[in-house]
Amino acid sequence: MKIAVDAMGGDNAPEAVVCGAVRAAQNYHEEIILVGQEDKIRAVLKAHNAENTPGITILHAPDLVDMHDDPATVLRAKPQSSMAVALNLVKKGEADAIVSAGSTGALLSGATLFCKRIKGVRRGAVAPVMPCKGGQVLLIDAGANTECTPEYLLQFGVMGSLYMQKIKGIANPRVGLVNNGSEDSKGDPLRKEAYALLKAAGEAGHINFVGNVEGRDVPLGACDVAVCDGFAGNVMLKTIEGVAKFMAGAIKDVFTANLGTKLAYLACKKGMDDFRSLFDQDAVGGAPFIGISRPVIKAHGSSNDTAFMNAIRQAIEYKKSGMIEAIEQNVQHMTAE
Known part of the structure; x- marks a missing residue:
């Protein structure tokens, strides 16, 4: 297997x-292609005796994407x-x-442009896994699509469910729609229509x-899967991260x-160490763009080695999991009728 890494x-x-x-490369024994300015990459390898x-x-x-570049046109x-x-x-x-x-934004635009969405999928979604009481929860979408239709949210729910089955081994993941109340009458028109589809x-x-499900729950x-539009999902993700840091x-x-x-x-040091490990972003690594026809993993901007x-x-896990094939086989269940 070959993994292209944006160096x-x-x-x-x-x-x-x-x-x-x-x-x-040392731990997983797969080929890794470091894509970027060769002189800088080689300098790091030399400094760490890893040439x-x-x-x-x-x-x-020779070039690189700056965080200030227009995500829609930069590639x-x-x-x-x-x-x-790397995308090419x-x-x-x-x-x-x-x-x-x-x-x-640039990575999602590029993934859609270069790798394409799976046929029938309306939008790719970024889906991080977060710790929760009793296990983990997948948040989908967490920032890729700030404006959504009810059908997008239906697709996020189905794709998120498949992810938790294929990657996390949960046989029958519980899918919840993030809303401002648990009653089925709650929410704006988007949430009400998405509720009906889900x-x-x-x-x-x-x-x-x-x-x-309410945000606090x-x-x-x-x-196991928390479905929301990208705006609400990103606010929830950043809020949870901030509260975790504050509490720590x-x-x-x-x-x-x-x-x-x-x-x-x-x-109680052992217990405190276990508590900190729950919120260790480094151990998670990144979040996949679910719905793209090739595995695309977005690592956190401040990621360390x-x-x-x-x-x-x-x-590697995403490629081996059969996740993309599972979406292709279930895409007929993701259309609003």
Whole structure:
């Protein structure tokens, strides 16, 4: 398997990207193509004594996508950027998947342009997995589509359910529609129409629809797949991340207040370490663009080498899972009638 990695994307590129790719090549034994400015990539490899790492190859791309570039047009304007060249490798079948920490909008536009959506899928969606009480929940969409139709939300629900089956091994994932109340009468016209479509899909046996879920109930394990438009999903994602950081800081302040609390911390250090690991973004790696006909993994912009290693692992798992084939086989269940 060959994984194309955008070596110039992200806040810590190319250092973190290259180091993460080296670790991935060593751990997962798949071929990794580092796409970007060759001199900079080689300099990082040399600095870490990794110039001869088995499985690592370099493809020179002189340009790069800046976070200030227009996401909708940048890949056409910069065809020699690392992101565009990496996507083109996947398009031509010279790579099986792509990982990038570059602009989310540019990556989604490029994935749609180069790799195409699965036939019948209206929009690709970015779908991160978050910790919740009792396990994990998939948030779909988390920012790719700020304006949605009811049919988009139906498709997100079906595709999200397939993801949790194929990738996470949940036999019958519970699909919930994020809304401002749990009653079926709640919500704006988008949510009400989407509710009807998801309910019908549930009654037909295509998904396990559990109805509306409020934002506060998503982290409490109310569903395995939380369906929402990209605007609401991104706000929810960032809010949960912010609250987690606030809570971690507040707990640290409690335990470092005086000698007594420091001693108390030592007594429950294992539990605190486990708590922190729940919100470890580096261990997750990134989020897939579900609905695209090739595996596309978006790593967090601030990813370090551990996060990049795990994002590459995600790309490998996604390719092997049969997820894309499962969507193709179920796309007839995703159309509003």
